[in-house]
Amino acid sequence: MAGAGLGFSSSLSAQSRATAGIMVRIPVPLLKRRKLKFAGLNEVFRIRVAGCGVSSTRLYNCGSCAAEERVSVDMERYKEAFGRRMAVAGLKPHHSIAVGVSGGPDSMALCLLTAAWKTDGPYAASQSDGYVDGLLAIIVDHRLRAESKEEAHIVSRRVSKMGIRCEIAECNWSDGKPKQGHLQEAARDMRYQIFQKVCIQHQIDVLLIAHHADDQAELLILRLSRGSGVLGLAGMAFASQLFSTSTVLHNEGSNNKGLLLVRPLLHFSKEDMYKICQASNQDWVEDPTNRSPAYARNRIRMSLGNLSSYTFQSEIQELISSCRKTRAYVDHMSNELIDQAVNIMDQQGYAVIDLMVLSPSKVPDMCLSKFIALVLQANSNLSSECLSLSLKSTELLEAPLVNGYWITFALSHVRQTSFTVAGCYLCPSPGSRGTKLLVCCSVNCHLPSTIEVNNSDFDREQKQYPSMLDEIIAEGKSYVDQFVPDVVDVKFLDMTCQSVLAEAKRIGIISESTHNNITLLERNETKYFKPENKVHLEQEIIENPSTSASESELLHPGKACYFMDRFMVTWNERPLSYCSSLVIDHRTAAEVRYMAESDWLYLAKLARCKNLHDLVPQITDADSEVEQIARKRKQSLEYMQLSAIKSLQSLKSIPVAARRSLPVLVNHEGILLTIPSIGFQCCPCLIVSCAFRPRLPLGGGHSSFL
Numbered sequence: 001m002a003g004a005g006l007g008f009s010s011s012l013s014a015q016s017r018a019t020a021g022i023m024v025r026i027p028v029p030l031l032k033r034r035k036l037k038f039a040g041l042n043e044v045f046r047i048r049v050a051g052c053g054v055s056s057t058r059l060y061n062c063g064s065c066a067a068e069e070r071v072s073v074d075m076e077r078y079k080e081a082f083g084r085r086m087a088v089a090g091l092k093p094h095h096s097i098a099v100g101v102s103g104g105p106d107s108m109a110l111c112l113l114t115a116a117w118k119t120d121g122p123y124a125a126s127q128s129d130g131y132v133d134g135l136l137a138i139i140v141d142h143r144l145r146a147e148s149k150e151e152a153h154i155v156s157r158r159v160s161k162m163g164i165r166c167e168i169a170e171c172n173w174s175d176g177k178p179k180q181g182h183l184q185e186a187a188r189d190m191r192y193q194i195f196q197k198v199c200i201q202h203q204i205d206v207l208l209i210a211h212h213a214d215d216q217a218e219l220l221i222l223r224l225s226r227g228s229g230v231l232g233l234a235g236m237a238f239a240s241q242l243f244s245t246s247t248v249l250h251n252e253g254s255n256n257k258g259l260l261l262v263r264p265l266l267h268f269s270k271e272d273m274y275k276i277c278q279a280s281n282q283d284w285v286e287d288p289t290n291r292s293p294a295y296a297r298n299r300i301r302m303s304l305g306n307l308s309s310y311t312f313q314s315e316i317q318e319l320i321s322s323c324r325k326t327r328a329y330v331d332h333m334s335n336e337l338i339d340q341a342v343n344i345m346d347q348q349g350y351a352v353i354d355l356m357v358l359s360p361s362k363v364p365d366m367c368l369s370k371f372i373a374l375v376l377q378a379n380s381n382l383s384s385e386c387l388s389l390s391l392k393s394t395e396l397l398e399a400p401l402v403n404g405y406w407i408t409f410a411l412s413h414v415r416q417t418s419f420t421v422a423g424c425y426l427c428p429s430p431g432s433r434g435t436k437l438l439v440c441c442s443v444n445c446h447l448p449s450t451i452e453v454n455n456s457d458f459d460r461e462q463k464q465y466p467s468m469l470d471e472i473i474a475e476g477k478s479y480v481d482q483f484v485p486d487v488v489d490v491k492f493l494d495m496t497c498q499s500v501l502a503e504a505k506r507i508g509i510i511s512e513s514t515h516n517n518i519t520l521l522e523r524n525e526t527k528y529f530k531p532e533n534k535v536h537l538e539q540e541i542i543e544n545p546s547t548s549a550s551e552s553e554l555l556h557p558g559k560a561c562y563f564m565d566r567f568m569v570t571w572n573e574r575p576l577s578y579c580s581s582l583v584i585d586h587r588t589a590a591e592v593r594y595m596a597e598s599d600w601l602y603l604a605k606l607a608r609c610k611n612l613h614d615l616v617p618q619i620t621d622a623d624s625e626v627e628q629i630a631r632k633r634k635q636s637l638e639y640m641q642l643s644a645i646k647s648l649q650s651l652k653s654i655p656v657a658a659r660r661s662l663p664v665l666v667n668h669e670g671i672l673l674t675i676p677s678i679g680f681q682c683c684p685c686l687i688v689s690c691a692f693r694p695r696l697p698l699g700g701g702h703s704s705f706l
Contacts, residue, residue, distance in 0.1 A: 020440060031085040046516045055640050064099075073279035077119070078272065078509045082113040085264040086706070089239045090475030091206065093118050093125050095468055096134040098190070098199050099164070099208045103139070103155035104284035106210035109276040110265060111137060114208060115162050130163060137166045138198050144177060151285070167202075170192045184295055196244050199259050205469040207403040211236055211263045212272040214304070215315050220323075221300045221518065225525035230500050233371070234327035234705050235320055238266055239476055241701030256467050258701060269313075300525060307517050315514040319504050324705040325485045326366075326492045333367040334374060335699050342375060342698065347677045349566055349692040350440035350658040351379055352429050364493050380423035380699040381441050418657075425657050441566060443594050473702045480704045554589035555665065563592055563663045565695045569676065571665075572687040590665040590673055599664055600651065603680065606644035640682050647680035654678070663690060 091097070099114055101107045117130045118125045120421050125133045137159045141152040149170075156166040178186030195207055218236040223232045243258040248607065265273075277284050293299050341357035344350075353375065357369060418440050419425035429436035455541060487493070492500050505515040555561050558573035651659060663689060665673040674681040676690035 040155065073275045075276070075279050078268075078276055079113060079116050082264055083117055083121075084085050085238075085267065086117060086262075088476065088479050089260075089262045089264065089704075090140050090472040090479070092479075093121065093123050094134065095206060095472065096136075096202075096204045097201070097206045097208060097385050097690060098136045098138055098195070098204045100210070101137045101139050101159055101166075102210075102287070102473075103151070103158070104210075105273040105277050105284040106212060106265070106270070107157070108210060108282050108284045109268075109273040110210040111159055111162055111164055112276055112280050113264075115164055117543070119163075122444050127163065130164045131160075131352075132163050136198075136202055137164045137206060137295050139168045139193055139425065140194050140627055142190070143168045143171050143186050144172070144183070144187070155285065160266055161452070169198055169538065171436070180294070184297075185290075192242065193244075194261055196242065200244075204259075205467055206260045206262060207242070208471065209261060209263050210265055210273075212265045212268045212270060213317060215302075216320050217268060217304055217313075218300045219443055220320055220519045221525060222296055222314065223297075224518070224522040225529055226499060227497050229497060230323050230326050230366075230495055232332060233323040233500060234319070235324065236263060236266070237703045237705055238263055239474075240703040243696055243701060257467065257699060260469060260702070261470060292425075296525060296528060299528070300521065303521050303524070307521075311511070312514050312517060316352060316512045316518065318509050319518075321490045322504065322509055323500070326490050327491045327705040328483075329372050329487065330364075330367050330493075331705065332481075333363070334370040335369065337363065337371045337438060337622055338374065338699055341371075344692070344698060345658070347659060347690065348654050348658050349379075349677070350438060350483070350655070351375055351698070352432075353437040353438055354435065356435050364487070365564050371619050373448065374698065374700055375439055376422045376424050377696055377700065378694045379441055387698055424534045426569045427655070427657055430655050438657065440655070440658040441564070451681075476704060477702065480706055483706050498699045555592050556589045561592060562693070564594075564661075566661075567677075567693060568691045568693045569665075570689045572689070588668060590667060592663055595659055595662040595664045595675060599672055599675065600659070603648055603651070603681060606641050607648055636683055639684060643680050643682070647675060650678040 085213070088090075097118075098112065099107070099111055101111060114135065115132055118135055119127070125135070127133060137156075139156055141148050141150050143149070152168045156168055158211070159166050169188075171194065173190075199205070199207055219235045220233055223235075226232075239262045240258060242261045243260045276282075289295070290298055290301070337358065341354045343352045345352070358371075363371075418425065420426070423442055424439050425442040427438050429438040430435055491509070492503060495503060497611075499508075501515055502517060503508045505512065510518070555569065555571055557571050560568065560570040563569050571590070654662075662677045663673060664675045667673055672680075672682070674686055674688045676688045681688065
């Protein structure tokens with residue numbers, strides 16, 4: 001993908017300054033697109049980059065004057081269009097913003113427009129030491145080539161000249177560099193992890209990425225070749241919340257709001273990127289990996305370049321726009337259903353769906369499909385890849401026509417049926433007479449997840465910076481809500497991948513010629529697609545579920561952990577002198593695991609046991625007086641028994657299926673210390689809190705496809 005390639009190309013400049021005056025050289029892709037005739041061939045020269053001493057290969061468009069064209073670029077028009085898109089996202093110049101920069105024409109154009117937007121107008125951001133306040137460029141050195149470090153510094157100097165502060169972040173391939181077949185995917189995942197980390201460090205809530213309209217066209221063909229439904233054909237979101245896969249701890253009562261990822265150039269073409277850079281006399285990088293036919297996007301890009309007539313380009317963008325309208329409608333409806341039909345139990349970590357709201361006769365199947373997927377997504381602790389495969393295996397996402405039947409089945413059979421899907425256990429909600437469905441994590445039907453422990457001081461981690469993300473998202477939503485299409489304006493509800501193209505041709509969105517060209521591109525790319533590994537992984541999920549109930553991790557006083565991607569467990573440390581417990585030592589750690597049947601039995605024994613000394617082993621302290629030990633022991637046992645009695649009452653209100661996924665803490669001898677979700681604790685000085693914090697919240701976070 002241009003502008004987001006692997007590190008930095010060895011082509012360190014793509015703009016020719018060989019000619020004088022106002023003449024600028026148009027890159028060959030633009031010449032083809034505009035059908036200009038030109039003489040000469042591309043010649044590869046070895047050049048010496050001035051001032052940096054790096055020998056590099058440069059692709060130089062060498063030709064006669066027929067290959068040159070006077071370019072008059074109305075930068076004000078570009079700036080106005082960019083400003084409107086930023087306003088749609090809810091962004092204002094005073095907001096702190098980061099920009100992902102690869103050094104290509106896309107990201108350099110994005111830097112130019114963002115810096116201008118920040119500094120122009122009555123609400124312009126101020127400048128300090130020659131840099132625009134609240135603007136940071138993040139340059140990722142993937143360290144996949146020997147020259148990448150020096151190239152990153154060259155790009156940094158170019159961006160700095162625009163008045164933008166830069167930070168270069170290096171990839172740390174702890175498990176070794178990725179293999180060639182997965183290079184681009186691994187580099188992309190690493191890049192976004194680094195973007196999130198740097199933004200958190202600099203207290204920035206918004207990240208701009210330079211994806212543009214040509215990228216969307218490539219993605220359309222790619223997803224058609226993979227059999228994606230209309231929601232996938234909508235392409236990349238204009239704005240979306242990006243939630244970290246590496247846990248960032250927040251203080252109690254707050255949520256992981258993630259990072260707002262905005263793509264303000266989706267209405268701009270690749271040609272626009274070149275024009276903006278040329279009009280600003282800005283050099284850029286051409287990544288040679290973007291020309292390798294080994295990668296799907298590159299093959300599609302080159303094929304699309306051969307079909308770059310105005311009609312084809314405009315029709316394929318109109319097709320994408322129609323898919324995005326469908327996606328916007330489905331997202332809106334599914335979130336409406338979540339608000340109306342779903343109740344989340346925050347402490348216990350499960351959801352209850354009111355099935356009476358989900359009448360298949362009133363709600364389109366595709367909206368039901370998305371709704372179901374979102375609920376399962378928030379309650380499962382499968383990894384995102386495994387969850388997606390598992391959902392596809394149940395036909396909940398890619399075959400929406402089955403979902404009317406699915407809901408009907410749930411309505412008629414839920415009184416006597418329970419089942420597992422996508423790492424979630426579904427069963428009748430107690431006392432609902434089959435009108436409500438309980439959805440909770442299935443501890444015995446998923447691949448192993450993780451327990452992440454925060455090893456730094458907890459109090460220090462709790463300090464949070466003032467965030468404007470809620471304000472920005474609210475502003476963006478207020479705009480989006482005005483333009484959600486009515487169902488009569490949605491073209492592709494309940495349509496498969498192939499039927500979308502057929503319907504688009506039938507209603508005149510695309511012509512016969514464009515339909516044939518898209519179908520040919522799809523067919524050619526499908527030949528390269530080998531889903532064997534995904535099928536194998538899907539079968540592994542379905543046939544070989546892994547039990548993680550035995551997985552555990554040690555949690556120390558004053559620390560917090562993220563348990564199975566769902567619960568934030570925090571142990572607030574108290575001075576040891578305050579502790580009257582006989583089963584806890586604040587100098588040691590506790591084990592965190594899922595609740596087991598033995599924990600329930602232990603609470604029951606505590607509640608009714610008359611001689612608690614036999615149930616709780618005696619712990620002595622050689623430095624304590626006998627009377628002090630006896631007094632502490634009596635206080636501790638009385639407190640434990642009272643806490644157990646109250647907790648049993650709370651447990652009775654929690655469905656059995658949901659109890660199994662509750663986190664508990666036990667000491668090194670296996671004695672139960674606390675079940676924070678229901679309030680059981682062995683002594684009053686043990687302050688452990690637990691909050692349901694799914695890695696991806698219910699609804700998937702804010703997104704906009706308009």
